[in-house]
Amino acid sequence: MDGAGGCDGMTAPATGVSARARIRAVPDGRGGTALPSLAGGGPVALRRTRSADPAAARVTLVGAMSAPLGGDRIVIEARAEPGAALRVDGSAATLALPGRTAEPARYDVHLQVGEGGRLHWLPEPLISVRGSELRQHLSAELSPGARLVLRDEQVLGRAGEESGRLCTRLSVRRGGRPLLDQQLDFGPGAPGWDGGAVLGGHRAVGQLLVVGPERAQEPLPARVLGDSAVVTPLAGPGVLVTAVAPDALRLRRVLDSALTFTSW
Amino acid sequence: MAGAAALLLLADGRFPAGGHAHSQGAEAAVKAGRVHDAATLEEFCRGRLHTAGLTAAALAAAAAAGHDPLALDEAADARTPSPALRRTARKLGRQLMRAARATWPGPELDELAAARPQGVHQPVVLGLAARSAGLGPLEAAQAAAYDNVSGPATAAVRLLSLDPFHATAVLARLTPETDEVARRAGTAGSGAVEDLPAASAPLLEITAEQHATWPVRLFAS
Numbered sequence: 211m212d213g214a215g216g217c218d219g220m221t222a223p224a225t226g227v228s229a230r231a232r233i234r235a236v237p238d239g240r241g242g243t244a245l246p247s248l249a250g251g252g253p254v255a256l257r258r259t260r261s262a263d264p265a266a267a268r269v270t271l272v273g274a275m276s277a278p279l280g281g282d283r284i285v286i287e288a289r290a291e292p293g294a295a296l297r298v299d300g301s302a303a304t305l306a307l308p309g310r311t312a313e314p315a316r317y318d319v320h321l322q323v324g325e326g327g328r329l330h331w332l333p334e335p336l337i338s339v340r341g342s343e344l345r346q347h348l349s350a351e352l353s354p355g356a357r358l359v360l361r362d363e364q365v366l367g368r369a370g371e372e373s374g375r376l377c378t379r380l381s382v383r384r385g386g387r388p389l390l391d392q393q394l395d396f397g398p399g400a401p402g403w404d405g406g407a408v409l410g411g412h413r414a415v416g417q418l419l420v421v422g423p424e425r426a427q428e429p430l431p432a433r434v435l436g437d438s439a440v441v442t443p444l445a446g447p448g449v450l451v452t453a454v455a456p457d458a459l460r461l462r463r464v465l466d467s468a469l470t471f472t473s474w
Numbered sequence: 475m476a477g478a479a480a481l482l483l484l485a486d487g488r489f490p491a492g493g494h495a496h497s498q499g500a501e502a503a504v505k506a507g508r509v510h511d512a513a514t515l516e517e518f519c520r521g522r523l524h525t526a527g528l529t530a531a532a533l534a535a536a537a538a539a540g541h542d543p544l545a546l547d548e549a550a551d552a553r554t555p556s557p558a559l560r561r562t563a564r565k566l567g568r569q570l571m572r573a574a575r576a577t578w579p580g581p582e583l584d585e586l587a588a589a590r591p592q593g594v595h596q597p598v599v600l601g602l603a604a605r606s607a608g609l610g611p612l613e614a615a616q617a618a619a620y621d622n623v624s625g626p627a628t629a630a631v632r633l634l635s636l637d638p639f640h641a642t643a644v645l646a647r648l649t650p651e652t653d654e655v656a657r658r659a660g661t662a663g664s665g666a667v668e669d670l671p672a673a674s675a676p677l678l679e680i681t682a683e684q685h686a687t688w689p690v691r692l693f694a695s
Contacts, residue, residue: 381668381672391552391672393672394674395673400524405514407525407678408675408676408677408678432683433683434684438680440679442555442557445548445551445560446551452676452680453676
């Protein structure tokens with residue numbers, strides 16, 4: 211993958227923190243969802259928090275230390291088994307920071323949703339701090355009857371700061387077939403990233419993906435949201451909102467407005 | 475290089491496959507004020523080359539390497555969230571298919587045309603056309619990468635009344651990067667379909683849908 215310019219492919223051992231967090235959600239047999247596995251790791255602490263939806267379990271990601279730093283390797287696995295409902299959110303933005311080595315940080319999120327299961331993956335934004343380098347891979351494996359809402363927000367530099375390098379791949383498979391595969395690469399060393407084809411001076415970029423079997427019956431029409439966001443029905447049963455904005459606040463406003471009419 | 479003349483023919487802007495009617499996002503970028511001179515055109519083309527261009531070139535290389543074109547068409551769909559861009563890619567694919575079957579007839583092109591009469595994403599057809607012309611994955615990637623920069627540069631000449639010498643100089647300055655993208659795409663094209671590059675550009679996706687709603691426009695996309 212690296213030969214092709216991808217976010218993957220770095221197999222060298224981590225020179226910083228190496229951590230793995232796991233969440234597994236199953237139906238509790240009483241109409242709710244239990245969490246037989248909830249294990250934080252390294253800089254990622256997991257808290258079971260109160261869910262507004264009685265059928266769903268809610269988990270909040272809490273940053274337990276500054277991370278990811280260059281050289282860190284962080285993996286989060288979240289699985290909603292058939293019939294389970296899981297909502298994962300975050301307590302604060304994640305900062306990608308420079309490390310003591312030139313090695314990039316790796317942040318991998320693997321999501322799995324079984325038949326009739328649903329997963330909301332709604333972390334807070336990732337902020338790419340000047341001098342940092344992070345390669346992120348978000349992958350999701352969905353059963354044909356699974357539902358997923360996934361939000362990914364990226365902010366390029368803190369206020370008034372230059373961006374770090376941030377490369378993210380989002381790959382979603384449904385029933386073993388590719389549904390969405392996108393890779394974004396921003397910041398110093400990513401050719402043309404700030405030109406008129408890619409970001410055009412915007413410093414926040416986000417995607418909201420909504421997948422569910424009902425989208426196969428009634429696909430949403432494409433819809434333009436102002437001059438910097440669009441709702442696009444995928445070739446498969448899902449819809450993707452893509453937005454760029456000057457900052458994180460305005461980005462969230464657009465994605466939240468889209469959530470009201472894209473979600474199931 | 476073996477097949478150099480065939481590659482020149484396939485990559486020629488006069489090859490009758492309808493590409494001249496498409497600005498590949500340049501018209502929307504000009505209207506938004508993001509492309510207004512040779513320097514901003516160069517950054518636009520550079521961004522396009524390393525995102526949509528790399529992805530298209532890798533799909534073309536994979537088709538030329540003999541991967542299943544239907545699996546590649548599905549991979550192209552997953553890499554193209556914008557329905558306007560999927561429609562454009564299939565329309566250009568149909569037009570290229572007609573031209574390719576007349577110029578380099580072959581059973582693989584016939585089979586694909588029969589399997590998908592509504593069209594296949596253009597880079598997949600481009601790769602198969604290259605294969606039918608006796609070219610390899612690298613040459614297919616070169617044609618696709620070059621198309622991704624020459625299309626917007628040519629369109630910008632009309633959209634901005636840009637001096638054609640300046641637009642051509644932009645393409646000349648991009649030749650080392652165009653070669654590099656083609657090399658990476660050519661290598662990736664021999665690997666697994668799911669590992670093909672998926673580089674994408676948010677503004678190209680967003681503005682493609684905006685452009686599709688315009689009642690009056692100079693280019694089809």
